[in-house]
Amino acid sequence: MQDVNIKVTDRNGVEHEIVAPTDMAMNLMEVIRSYELAEEGTIGICGGMAMCASCQCYVKSDHELPEMTDDEDAMLAEAFNVEDNSRLGCQIQITPELEGLEVELAPED
Numbered sequence: 543m544q545d546v547n548i549k550v551t552d553r554n555g556v557e558h559e560i561v562a563p564t565d566m567a568m569n570l571m572e573v574i575r576s577y578e579l580a581e582e583g584t585i586g587i588c589g590g591m592a593m594c595a596s597c598q599c600y601v602k603s604d605h606e607l608p609e610m611t612d613d614e615d616a617m618l619a620e621a622f623n624v625e626d627n628s629r630l631g632c633q634i635q636i637t638p639e640l641e642g643l644e645v646e647l648a649p650e651d
Contacts, residue, residue, distance in 0.1 A: 571597035571631035590632035595621035597631035598648035
């Protein structure tokens with residue numbers, strides 16, 4: 543079992559250092575929800591199906607993430623506040639390679 547350390551800046555600008563398990567098949571959105579770093583009902587609304595962009599985040603560190611799927615790309619094309627480093631947290635599986643990942647939650651609106 544290996545856990546990874548991740549820094550998450552919430553929507554109020556507060557940075558949280560969290561520990562995420564790599565052996566539970568969780569994605570970044572689920573970990574953020576489990577730590578209650580976003581107000582209830584404001585993240586993961588679609589259940590992690592890449593259909594709502596409520597878990598959009600900005601990747602601040604220089605990690606090489608898996609290729610964006612067509613569904614994720616299409617959802618971000620319709621989302622608000624999209625930046626070049628935007629990804630959907632529900633599409634980022636927690637793996638040992640994410641050690642030290644730094645993300646910032648995108649604004650709700």
